[in-house]
Amino acid sequence: MKKKLLFISAYNSSFVKNDLKILRKHYIVKAPDLVGKKKNLYDLLYSFFSILWGVLRSDIVFCWFADFKAYLAVSFANLFGKKSFVVVGGYEVTNLPEINYGGLLNKGNLKRLKHTLSKATKVFAVSEFSKTEITDLISGIDIKVLHHGLDLSENKLQKGNLVVTIGNAVKDIYKLKGLETYVNTSLKFPEFTFVIIGKYDDEIKRKMLKMNSKITFKGQIPQDEVYKWLKKAKVYCQLSLRESFGFALLEAMSFGCIPVVTNRGALPEVVGETGFIVSYDDVEDTVNAIRLAMNSDNDSEVRKRVKDNFSLQKRELLLLKEMKRTDET
Numbered sequence: 001m002k003k004k005l006l007f008i009s010a011y012n013s014s015f016v017k018n019d020l021k022i023l024r025k026h027y028i029v030k031a032p033d034l035v036g037k038k039k040n041l042y043d044l045l046y047s048f049f050s051i052l053w054g055v056l057r058s059d060i061v062f063c064w065f066a067d068f069k070a071y072l073a074v075s076f077a078n079l080f081g082k083k084s085f086v087v088v089g090g091y092e093v094t095n096l097p098e099i100n101y102g103g104l105l106n107k108g109n110l111k112r113l114k115h116t117l118s119k120a121t122k123v124f125a126v127s128e129f130s131k132t133e134i135t136d137l138i139s140g141i142d143i144k145v146l147h148h149g150l151d152l153s154e155n156k157l158q159k160g161n162l163v164v165t166i167g168n169a170v171k172d173i174y175k176l177k178g179l180e181t182y183v184n185t186s187l188k189f190p191e192f193t194f195v196i197i198g199k200y201d202d203e204i205k206r207k208m209l210k211m212n213s214k215i216t217f218k219g220q221i222p223q224d225e226v227y228k229w230l231k232k233a234k235v236y237c238q239l240s241l242r243e244s245f246g247f248a249l250l251e252a253m254s255f256g257c258i259p260v261v262t263n264r265g266a267l268p269e270v271v272g273e274t275g276f277i278v279s280y281d282d283v284e285d286t287v288n289a290i291r292l293a294m295n296s297d298n299d300s301e302v303r304k305r306v307k308d309n310f311s312l313q314k315r316e317l318l319l320l321k322e323m324k325r326t327d328e329t
Contacts (some may be wrong), residue, residue, distance in 0.1 A: 004071045006054040008033040008073045009064035014223065015247050019087070022316045023062060024176070030054055031292075034069055052076055058325070060084070064094045066123075067103075071116045071323050083121040083326055085128035087146070090244025090265075092124065093133045099175040099241065110137070117141050124319075126245040127266035144322055148247050149315030152254050152307055157231050159299070161192045163290060164233040164257070165242070166226070166248040169200035169208065169217070178239030178262065178280065183211045183288045185237075192294075195233075197226055230255040235293045241280055243267050243311050254306045260289045271309070272303045 005027035009016045012035055023029050055061055055076040061084040070086050077084040092113060094102030104306035105108050115167040117123050117138050124146040127129035131145050163186070167177030174180070177301055179196065181242035186194035195216045196208075205217055218229070230236070236259050243249070243265040250270060253259055259275030261267040268277050275298075276289035 002026065003059040004028045004030065004057065005060045005062055006051075006058040007033065007062050008051065008054075008069050010034045010069055011065065011066060013247070014251075018149065018312060019314075019319070022312075022319060027319060030058060032187065040082070048072060054195065056084060058082065063120075065086065065089045066116050067112055068112070071112050074116050074119050078119045084118045084119070085122050085124065085323060086116060087124040087126070088117070088130060088134055088236075090130055090133075093130070093137055094242065094244075096176070096242065100172045100303045101176050104176075114138050115144075122322060124322075127269050129266040129269060130244040133202060144321070146318055147310050148245055148250055149310055149312035150247075150250050150254050150306060151312050154301060157240065157256050157299075159234045159256070160232055161294070162195065162229075162233045163189070163192055163235045163237060164195045164196045164197065164229055164252065165237040165239065165240075166208075166252075168198040168220075169196060169204045171201060172208045174204055176241050178241060180211075181239045181281050181283055181286060182237055183208045184217055184283045185290065186212050186215060188283075188287045189290065195229060197221060197229065226251075228256065230257055235260055235290055237286070237290070239265055239278070239280070239308065240263070240264060240267065240285060245293065246270050250306060250310055253302045256303050258293040258296045258298060258302060260286065260293050272305055274298060274305045274311075 007020055007029050034047055051072045061077040061082055063073050063241050065088045066088050076086045091190045092103040095104035096102050118141055123141050125134055125143055128145055131143055165182050167179055169179055197218045199220045200217055230252050236257035238246055238249045238261045240262055241264055245266050259271045261271055262280045263277050266279050269270040276293055278285040278289045
């Protein structure tokens with residue numbers, strides 16, 4: 001008989017939906033709608049009682065992101081003798097005051113984070129980089145690296161002189177994603193089309209268009225439209241200051257885009273030997289890498305790396321193996 005599982009996440013990211021789909025194949029899953037719940041009294045009470053009731057009615061608790069909702073879920077699971085699993089996304093253990101980014105900018109969050117991860121039955125990190133960050137903060141926890149997974153598209157790809165990056169051009173985040181470097185780099189390639197996919201603030205968009213009026217802003221678009229751009233893009237850039245994994249990068253690689261990424265966070269871990277690694281905020285280095293990427297015929301190797309190392313099937317097998325292993329202890 002299938003066990004009952006409470007699935008907690010305040011976000012509907014693609015990788016969250018992937019795990020929810022996997023778990024529904026093997027457990028009876030209850031997933032309360034906590035997306036968009038803020039910190040007003042009504043939402044806090046709704047989250048509190050939804051999670052408490054969910055824990056009481058479940059055998060297992062699974063949390064995506066070690067946030068306040070995971071803190072509640074793990075605390076209740078621990079109180080009632082239920083097993084709990086937490087996936088750390090990365091933001092929770094980040095502290096980048098220079099760009100006003102990270103969960104640990106609020107020092108009070110560290111105590112809550114330590115409680116959540118130390119009380120969880122098992123903690124999952126999305127990369128070796130993320131695991132190191134977590135263990136530097138909190139020792140003695142049961143932690144396992146579990147890379148994101150993705151199914152390869154079998155669609156025919158038609159590549160052109162197109163360079164794409166995915167990142168929100170909004171306050172603070174545009175610096176995190178290295179979008180100024182991306183735009184400055186684009187000035188060296190007037191014959192190429194450079195596209196930014198993601199939310200944008202009008203002020204930041206105007207600022208970047210002053211730098212290069214030919215930049216194309218697509219805004220936040222449906223996933224199938226994102227994939228249409230990636231099918232056509234020869235090069236994908238992820239010029240971030242920090243990435244715990246880089247799921248958008250993985251999606252681009254699955255469509256054979258040649259990756260140009262910074263030497264920050266887990267990006268080199270994802271790309272391996274299939275792409276080009278540059279220094280953060282280094283326009284000249286990035287220009288040279290894009291030139292090489294445009295002349296590369298390595299797209300099949302890029303897709304092979306995704307298939308061999310980051311398939312959704314592999315994630316499913318490893319996730320279930322780790323969860324079922326706890327049943328034996």
